[in-house]
Amino acid sequence: LPSILRNPLVALIGESCTVTLVDNFDLLDPNCLRHALSKGLGLGIVLGGCIVKLPQLFKILNSKSVAGISLSSYVLELLANAITLAYNYRKGYSFTTYGEALFIGVQNLTIALLMLLLTGRATLGLAAGVSMLILTYALFDVSLVGGTMMSTLYGLTIPLVISSRIPQIYTIHKNKYTGQLSAFAVFNYFFGTAARLFTTIVEVDDSLVLVGAALAVIANGLLAAQMVYYWNASAPKEK
Template sequence: MSWLPLFLRAPIVSLIGENCTSIIVDDLNLFEPVCLKYSISKALGLAIVLGGCIVKLPQIFKILKARSAQGLSLSAFLLETLANIVNIAFSVRQGFPFTTYGESLFIGLQNYFITITILVLNGSEWLCMIVAALFVVVSYLLCDSSWTSTHVLSTLQTLSIPVVISSRLPQIMKIHKEKSTGQLSAFAVFNYFFGTAARVFTTFVEVDNKIILVGYLLSFFTNTILAAQMIYYWSPKSKSSKTAPKLKSG
């Protein structure tokens, strides 16, 4: 008999399972290695999914407030959105726990909105409608097994690894070239950095798929570069003022 009320115990069971709930909650064996690692992974996964719900909102608000997409790479968001779609379709059809990929759904929706917004701000309304429709069609085709076989989807998931890297490179190069992060959201960058670090752990614990793990490892690497750039170019005005030569008074 559990000492914890059912309405509190039930959500824990749904998250970590009956066995680990009995060990950790009922028996108060908090440091049982297997369940402890699994529970940490589940907690991190849930936190990542919740973070994914809002990670791009500051970026969206920043774009809308400035009515500018300066400093943002359209190709980066296009590629990242495509990678999100492939990852979601693959994870759903493989039956992976939602806590191991859920943030991809929410981030994908936010990337979808940002991509459309960038196109609109650039005056490409027709291209915006075409891209918006294509993403919807591709999502449907990948999720439907009658259109896309498991083998093809697995291949696409493998190919999405270089796509993820490619989605970051234009943004990294753009920041390096402009020596500024422009309208890029620091919250989004650092959320990605910590999120992918945690996702590497949760994938290692819960998902027996090396392709997914390698993808997150490489994503963590590129996010580390972006985070470093965000820190380095945090205040370009102050840096330029420091390096600017002083004028002698006449």
């Protein structure tokens, strides 16, 4: 295999599995096959995380409306993104097992700020954006947030993930309508979290991360189910 192809592959799945799967063409080796599948899925999730919220962003920009979208859901998810990113980075886990948190977090921040702007709360949006950046910096600084505190905060992201979905789930249930919520984002998020659960089981020996991944699948699954159920529903009539 040419070095231009081999080197990235080695960086992704390691020298040993590259030799096994590529050089020896032993595609039935269970350990390397599972490892390669996990790495491939992880990389795909990270790349998908770069665009998963863009359809939602463009939908808001095109319609100039945030109808049916819960701001609190985005704020809670953004907090979870920041904590997840800092926790996994400080633990030294492979970027392919958590990297989407960075890109999704940036998109969530952009959408949340846009929602505040479109609802006439630009000043609040500016203050919130600056506060979020300061908080994220603090999470990465060991001298400001110690290891025990970091683990505690990550543990709190488990209910936070659920909490971030509840407002959106409730909004849809109340309106019987998905509004400007992007189906692409919802379904991609669901399948992405399902794949992330697999990569966590394979690569990360951390019960906190595993529980968080499992609950994310459940929460996103409920939202995806609502999207299907209310697929053809029309906007509620104003009284």
